[in-house]
Amino acid sequence: MKKTIWTSLSLIILLIAACANEDSNKNEVKIMKKKKAVVYQVFTRLFGNTNTTNKPWGTIEENGVGKFKDFDSNALTEIKNLGITHIWYTGVPHHAVITDYTEFGISNDDPDVVKGRAGSPYAVKDYYNVNPDLAVDPDKRLEEFKALIDRTHRHSMKVLIDIVPNHVARNYEGLTNPKGIVDFGVDDDTSLEYKRDNNFYYIPGSEFKVPNWENGYSPLGDNTNTLEDNMFIEVPAKWTGNGSRLPQPNFNDWYETVKINYGVRPDGSKEFEELPDSYAEKDFKEHFEFWEAKDVPDSWKKFRDIALYWLDFGVDGFRFDMAEMVPVEFWSFMNSAIKMKNSEAFLLAEVYNPQLYRDYIQKGKMDYLYDKVELYDSIKHIMQGHGWTDHIPVVQKGMQDIEHHMLHFLENHDEQRIASPDFVGKAEIAKPAMVVSATLSTSPTMIYFGQEVGEPAQENAGFGSPTRTSIFDYLGVPNHQRWVNNKKFDGGQLTDDEKDLRDFYKRLLNFTITSDALMGEYQEIHFYNKEHTEGYDHRILSYVRWVDDEKLVVISNFDAEKSYDIEFKLPTEIIKKWRLCRNTYKLQEQLYDGTDYELNIENEVGLINLRLRPLESFILQVME
Structure with missing residues (x-):
């Protein structure tokens, strides 16, 4: 009996002690400074465009275009107040466009190898300059972008831009390269399909032919252009960006781009030193030291120099397009160099193969990858009514060791708009999904501009089809334009439902960036x-x-x-x-x-x- 009483008293004392220790435990946690990050992806040329014409294949004069200056203090204040920590300005590097800028010393681009009237932001033409469409004065486009970076920083947000290492525009031409920088392909031996230090792969003895246009398609729709002649001179033809080795790529290939050679032979073997498995456990400094004395392919150095240039310019990080198409060793080389210059740089990559996630995080030194194939796809099925929430805990358990590195989103420029009929048709259906996406893990959250006001992407812009806001054409984005409200950026034209939706996003995102528990x-x-x-x-x-x-x-x-x-x-x-x-x-x-x-x-x-x-x-x- 005495033993039983003593045991009970001991348990009570332990319980009281556990409760009493709560205050000391709280003090330990208060040193935690990291909060969740929230990325606002904005398609830069669409953000401030108030033109509502939306003519299919419309010119810049007909449909209008947004500018860097549209992100004024009012706009940036409202973006910040939405609960945003980082802005990903999509489409900033100078890519191939149809608009004539020859008076500014910029060569015209051939519509036969440009997608849409405004061009794809992922067919970069000049990595050391920015899209002239975005500047009030194209001669001062770099100065205008620098001013935007400075404004964004004054509003306590970080700046991300794209780097697209897998491919460049077919007509790449650097006009403002820093001293000592040589364009891609200038020193290539074009008589060979492959050479380690060639920047491109070639098809010797061939000429490039534009694709056969399908379903009555033509490069500029009903609008004509003197350069639209079903021809583009490229001798010898180069491999296309998605890896096609045909002189005449298919219409569905990335025909507007050419693939970069990273020292990977056509048979897939590598002509560079592979990273030992033990480096998955090593930090970026050790990765930097590993490559410092190594002889690496020329393309590696070119892209490293591009990234370092933009860091010096004031950019705080990058979103890397189709990163899994580039060897993980290159990423170790590139990202360790970035981190040596700015250890806080935000590095986000597009990787869709779950079997590669850990390699690109651990060996490639990526901070974050898209959590598309696991979380996004699962949540989309649930929202559409044919998925069960039971799958979410299973996904999260499988990601447990890398959950912090898997960025969550419900929209981006590649995915269907939530409010489009092909997704769920009603923006409010995303509310529980957004709560889960934003609070499930310690990873960053990302939203796409217009998502917070239920943009349905119903416009037939020209190249491509509705359900995704066009990244290829000049366009006005209607729901978003109602929030822009003639550049007052106050939501003055929003419907009550749109206001309620934006208020929901604002409450949720602001909670996530202040909560310690979510980290x-x-x-x-x-x-x-x-x-x-x-x-x-x-x-x-x-x-x-x-x-x-x-x-x-x-x-x-x-x-x-x-x-x-x-x-x-x-x-x-x-x-x-x-x-x-x-x-x-x-x-x-x-x-x-x-x-x-x-x-x-x-x-x-x-x-x-x-x-x-x-x-x-x-x-x-x-x-x-």
Whole structure:
């Protein structure tokens, strides 16, 4: 009997001690300074365009174009207030365009190898300058972009731009190269298909032929151009950007670009030293030292120099296009050089093969990769009604070791707009998905301009098709233009529903960049509630996030029609981890109006009575 009493007293003392230690644990966590990052991807030439003509294949004069100067103090203040930490200015490097800038010493581009009237931002023509479309005075386009960088920094946001290492425009021509910089291909031996220090691959004895246009397509639609003659002179023909080795690429190939050679022979073997597996565990300084004395292919050096040039210019990081098409060893070389110049540089890469994720993060020294194939695709299926929330915890568990490096998004320039009929047709259906995307992990969140006001991308711009806001043509973006409101940037023309949607994004994103818990621990409680909570099903998702002084319960209802009245449960494991010693705690909802709820603890299980309305989410904080 005495032993039993002593054991009980010991347990009580331990429990009191655990509760008493909460304050000291809080002090330990307060040193954590890292917060979540939120990236605002903006298609630069579309952002400030207030022209509403939207003629298919329209010229710059007919459809208008946005400028660097449109990102004025008011615009940047509103972007910052949305909860943004980084702006990815898409389409900044000088790419091939149709507009005539010969009076500024810029050669014309041939529409037979340009996609759309405005051109693809991923067919870069000159890496040491910027798109003349974006400048009020094309002669001063670099100065105007530098001014934008400075304005963005004054508004406490970082600047990202694209680098596209896999390919360049067919007519690459650097006009303002720094001293000692030689253009891609100038020193190539074009008599050979492959040579290690050639920048391109060649098809000796051939001439390039433009694709056979399909379905009545022509490069500029009904608009004509004197250079549109179904010809582009390139002798010998080069490999096309997506790897096609045909002198006449297919219409669906990346015919406007040519592939860069990184010292990979046509048979796939490598003519450079491979990175030892042990370097997956080494930091960027050790990677830099590994390559410092190595002889590397010429293309490696050219792209390193490009990145360092833009860092010196004031850019804070890069989004790397189709990174998985370039050897991981190059990324080790390039990214370690970037980090040696700016250890805080933000490096985001487009990689779609999950089997390559860890190599490109660990060996390639990428900070972040798109979480498209796992999280985005899963959430899209759930939003469309043919996926189950059960899959999300499985995805997150599989990413556990690299979850911080997997950037989350629901829209970008390559993906369908949420509000387009081919996705879900209604922007509000994204609300629970956005809560999950933004709060599930410690990774950054990204939104695409216009997403926050429900842009549906219904315009037939010319090249390509609706559902994605065109990146190839001059265009006005209607929902976004209502927010721009004749460059007042105050949302003055938005509908009530659009205002409500933007308010939701603003509340959510601002919460994520201030929360310590979202950089802390994660545990799913979804399957526990499926088993123990009556009425809880696969249209709901729940998990907890915490540090010692901030404990969050996140619950989202993906059903657009059904409400759930449930007695939601926190399992014993969480009650113990959180050292919840009282019978009752107040829960404060963080996303909307701070409404209070109650957590009751019975038999070491937490109970929360909730009504989850259609598409509603709760972020509940335990108030201690």
